[in-house]
Amino acid sequence: MTTAVAAPFRFFSLRVVTTRRLGPSLVRVTFGGPDLDRFRSEGRDQSLSLFLPHPGQSEPAVPVDRGDGWWQAWRELPDDVRAVMRSYTLRALRRTPGGPTEIDIDFVLHGTEPGSAVPAGPASRWASRARPGDRVVLLGPAVADNRAIRFRPPSGTDLVVLWGDETALPAVCAILSSLPAGLPVHAWLEVGHPGDVREPVTAADARITWRVRDGRAGPDSAATLDALRAARLPAATAPYAWVAGEAGRVRDVRRHLVRERGLDRRRVTFVGYWRQGLTEEQLHQSGA
Known part of the structure; x- marks a missing residue:
């Protein structure tokens, strides 16, 4: 996949590294990939847009040209082809000197429990079945202090x-x-x-x-x-x-x-x- 900058954000092509069940409704998915060397964030409530494949797809369907017109191009893809886009918060960013960079995203598994009265959405279904090697695309920060961080206590907050x-x-x-x-x-x-x-x-x-x-x-x-x-x-x-x-x-x-x-x-x-x-x-x- 190619990548392009949508300043101050860019697209990152990632793969699942590991998954870890945190509780009955929570699963942590760790993602990695060479693109993450250019991932920047100051943490806090950093918001991300995650693009997920439909069942049967090997990777999410997103526009090849990811310049300024990516949103409209993504919307014009057929509903049953277009990647599922969901918003998540960065849980953790790890940089290993001389090694890989990884991020964690925690998913709430709405409706995946047996007998649940609430139907599971596509992101919950994907996260509950995610395996190492599964491919996703992330729209995330190319600069550390960006508008997708909303937690900003004023100076003097006590x-x-x-x-x-x-x-x-x-x-x-x-x-x-x-x-x-x-x-x-x-x-x-x-x-x-x-x-x-x-x-x-x-x-x-x-x-x-x-x-x-x-x-x-x-x-x-x-x-x-x-x-x-x-x-x-x-x-x-x-x-x-x-x-x-x-x-x-x-x-x-x-x-x-x-x-x-x-x-x-x-x-x-x-x-x-x-x-x-x-x-x-x-x-x-x-x-x-």
Whole structure:
């Protein structure tokens, strides 16, 4: 495959190196390839676009010419041929001196459990079956500090507030690992199963509250907001909040922080990673 720059991003042709099951709903896929020598990122909540093949394809179908017109060319490919594109967060980047560069991406396996009431999407199906050597294409950063990093606490921030569901867990873990020692952090994290709970590594003074749905699917904003309202935050003069996950709950959590907690809306970053009942394509079309 050829590659081209879509500054400040570029396409990377990658292969699966290993897969590792992290919990009932989570699998970590490690990717490698010579292209990664030019991959740049400062971590945090670095967003990536991943192109996956359909069943029966040996590699994802993406435009050969990946210049400025790649999006339209990709859209014009037949639906059953065009690579599946999904957004993910970089979990880890490893550079080995004299050796390979690898990245980790964590996938939430919606609907792959036996008897699940929620049908699995194409990315969940792909991740649940991924094997070493499988080929993908990634649109990722060619410069370290890029607009796909949204976690940007202003100078002087004296408290970080985080909320995320399982789709935001990789970003939350990467954010926590980037924070300085002693910075107060209060995080609420929601996952589907007890086995999906991951204890992040951080030097910050972090208090993490987990909410486990015990396999129950679907948003539950009432329970989420009840947990937030019951919590006491440390005193702070310049708090900053980052909220990501299911779009409806992200909206409700942001409203709670701004209207009920009094946080400055300019100091609240919010990202809807997905919306209940919609595919990523439908989410983009809805403008949500």
